[in-house]
Amino acid sequence: MECDAIDERGTEALAGLLRHLHARDYRFVTPTPASHARVLARPEASIARDLRDVFGWSMPFPSDLLDRDLLHRLRAAGLVEEAGESLKSRVRVSSLGADLFVHSAFPTDDTDAVFFGPDSYRFADLISRELARCPQRPGATLVDIGTGAGVGAIVAARLCPEVAIVMTDINPAALALARINAQAAGVPASFHCAADLSPIAGPLDLVLANPPYIIDSAGRTYRDGGDMHGGQISVEMAERATPRLAPGGRFILYTGSAIVRGRDALQDRLASLAREHGCILRYAEIDPDVFGEELETPAYRDVERIALVSAVIERAGQAA
Template sequence: MVTTVAERPVAAEGEAAVLRDLIAYLKRRDYHFITPTPATHARVLARADRHRAADLRDVFGWSLPFARDLLEASLLEALGAADLIEAAGDLLRSKVRVSTLGPDLLVHSAYPTDDTDAVFFGPDSYRFARFIADELRRCPEREGSTLVDIGTGAGAGAIAAAHCCPKVDIVMTDINPAALRLARVNAQAAGVAARFVQGEDLSGITGALDLVLANPPYIIDPAGRAYRDGGDLHGAGVALAMACEAVPRLAQGGRFLLYTGSAIVRGADALHDRLVQLAAAEGCRLRYEEIDPDVFGEELETASYADVERIALVTAVIERARPY
């Protein structure tokens, strides 16, 4: 089912207003926080001096419990009214984190991201945004082009692209309504105009597409969390499905920009081979690059990765040539 997200219930709009105010508040206080991997986050919080928040970075970055008097009373009241804080023993805890991405602050789920509808942001988000910026600096999109960010999450990809090409028509999609609510907040705070479509595919978007962005999950997640579970092909299944849907929809000169991971089995990269076949079948060009040869090595200790040598981070650009 596909739903265009328009007017939200009053409670959700109240939450959005509080989150926009929170971003503005943190910007005025020169707040900066770079979100690490969950494993690094856990290691930092395990330190003896990291059990209680001492400042805004501890509250909204490290997700540490905090005392009521650490935040201004008006901010605390607004967060409480929007159900954005929760009790943590005698202390309180924010339900959201706020991370720096270039000139922007993006709000996403608090650590740990255990909920099935968690909205994730982390090192992959930074690499994805950099990949988009590098590609669009090399070849900017034309004014009026249609840009779709599939599975937008917190909106990092579309926002990064909008800063490079501000006069494109942006659509953010996600199967997770919580992600779309936060992506809307983040886009508005970044000054990015966009449409928001809830759905698991591109059926809610009509016409040819000039630029499609995708940063799908690429790890097999036993819990089945949508933001982390990449499906079959050792976690590359979601990435391949997105490519198979998006590439046939590309306009002449259109591009599909993919950032993801791929499991290497006996030296072979199954995702690369499938994308080569897809590009050839669609008469498109493929540029594929392995940008990091070895990530999430701990996954190789699980049964799902018993035959995998390594998990590589990869980027792919599939482009439909313009007629001459």
């Protein structure tokens, strides 16, 4: 969605939408774009029948399907568009645990689209496991780099409610939606539109990142991971975060890595970075083979597989 579309009126409309859906116990687990497209190709998906069809599956809907006041506020904020004789929401809403997250409608073609999908659920699970293993102390500083819809920070805040939350992103639309999602979850946070950590002072106790990891020919921010077959953004985030870690601080990274002739270049780069800064690296494959269709493209002609990985860089020492 266009970042200038989320003005004060849009913010109020989306906050109202989340309240409306919460009150109706709305739940929707967002699938991969491929699965989403397959579902929408079915004849019965031509018109929405309920709220999940409207705000989950992004189906066209008749105007009388929504509460009149809610529809008026969404239309006035430019968050509903014409779709032939029907209407279509410009946002989706997904559920994760007890929280709802507003993000971009399907398909996510805009360069400033705010994505939410299976990677969001895996990222949340990684954070939950890591914080269960070692909870964060009260008063710690937590930064979610490239926050997107705000999943990482909100999940961590649920587990460590007494930490100071900071969300950053280079996409103003993402920050706007992250702010709405955080407020709906009751999570206080500060927000910075930045490509690095320079707006945040002092050492960092916990840094989270779920960067893009696929080469995207369209250059969409949420999907294009840059060089290293899509691994460059992950390395750059690690390079910014690792030197800033406080004693006992952690950088938790969920991403993908292209495997070439059995070698994981991302793991090698992160291991070298951790050693350089006196940290340890815990690295594991979560799923050995995803996005296999990418191997048919020229950019991946030498790649055997794309693995989903977790990487935790931790500085030795006791947190203050």
